[in-house]
Amino acid sequence: MKDKITFIGNGNMALSIAQGLKEKYEIEVVGRSLKNLEKFEQELGASIEKNLIDGYDMQGKTIMLCVKPANIESISEKLKGNARVIFSVLAGTPVAKIKKYLKPEAVVRSMPNLAASVGRSMTTLTGDEAFAEEAKELLGAIGSTLWLSSEKELDIATGLAGSGPAYLCLIAEALADGAVKQGMKRADAMEAMRGLFGGFGELIQEIHPALLKDGVMSPGGTTAAGYGALEDGNVRAACIDAIAEAYKKAKELQ
Numbered sequence: 001m002k003d004k005i006t007f008i009g010n011g012n013m014a015l016s017i018a019q020g021l022k023e024k025y026e027i028e029v030v031g032r033s034l035k036n037l038e039k040f041e042q043e044l045g046a047s048i049e050k051n052l053i054d055g056y057d058m059q060g061k062t063i064m065l066c067v068k069p070a071n072i073e074s075i076s077e078k079l080k081g082n083a084r085v086i087f088s089v090l091a092g093t094p095v096a097k098i099k100k101y102l103k104p105e106a107v108v109r110s111m112p113n114l115a116a117s118v119g120r121s122m123t124t125l126t127g128d129e130a131f132a133e134e135a136k137e138l139l140g141a142i143g144s145t146l147w148l149s150s151e152k153e154l155d156i157a158t159g160l161a162g163s164g165p166a167y168l169c170l171i172a173e174a175l176a177d178g179a180v181k182q183g184m185k186r187a188d189a190m191e192a193m194r195g196l197f198g199g200f201g202e203l204i205q206e207i208h209p210a211l212l213k214d215g216v217m218s219p220g221g222t223t224a225a226g227y228g229a230l231e232d233g234n235v236r237a238a239c240i241d242a243i244a245e246a247y248k249k250a251k252e253l254q
Contacts (some may be wrong), residue, residue: 003025013066016116020121021142029041031050054078056079072090085134088107121144123142156250
């Protein structure tokens with residue numbers, strides 16, 4: 001018999017995580033609208049247990065909390081019972097706040113990213129260490145996991161691994177636009193860009209980025225010319241600032 005995971009919230013992140021878990025776990029989803037829960041089930045492509053949030057009893061259950069951070073107080077008024085453990089994907093929402101409003105026995109914060117939908121998320125974790133291994137096994141179903149020693153580190157990682165796919169989308173689109181500007185067909189530029197990211201994603205797993213860069217940059221060559229343009233445009237500084245601003249926003253959400 002499969003273990004049961006109860007999702008509170010039925011948005012895109014909940015669906016992405018459920019896609020990774022549906023073969024190993026029995027999925028229960030709790031939401032505000034039966035129509036939306038039925039849509040979730042259809043998009044998941046697997047049978048789920050559906051329950052409305054009003055009066056839902058969490059007692060002793062394993063919960064995947066996937067609501068908007070601003071809604072934690074309002075949903076606490078609709079729920080009852082004490083969950084065994086809550087795995088939260090709420091950005092910038094501290095363990096203490098979740099315990100205050102939902103009163104579970106334990107909390108683990110997690111920050112998956114967009115690649116969860118294809119089983120390649122980089123999910124960072126922190127919280128009650130007694131549940132560290134369970135958290136890594138559970139969230140490992142949607143990709144790689146990394147347990148961090150503090151909530152501060154997880155809030156920083158939110159700006160890197162959590163928000164990072166959006167930054168890389170910007171870079172990917174801009175590089176393809178650059179090729180089109182120079183005369184390449186759009187479809188060809190997009191295919192070349194996808195191949196670039198696919199191959200680079202494998203290389204970066206084993207080799208430091210500075211070594212990869214040095215290995216492809218010949219003296220006076222095309223890569224050196226393009227790299228110089230990126231430095232002139234302060235791309236490095238902008239990336240560093242992006243992490244700082246995302247971390248700042250994560251703290252503001254608290």
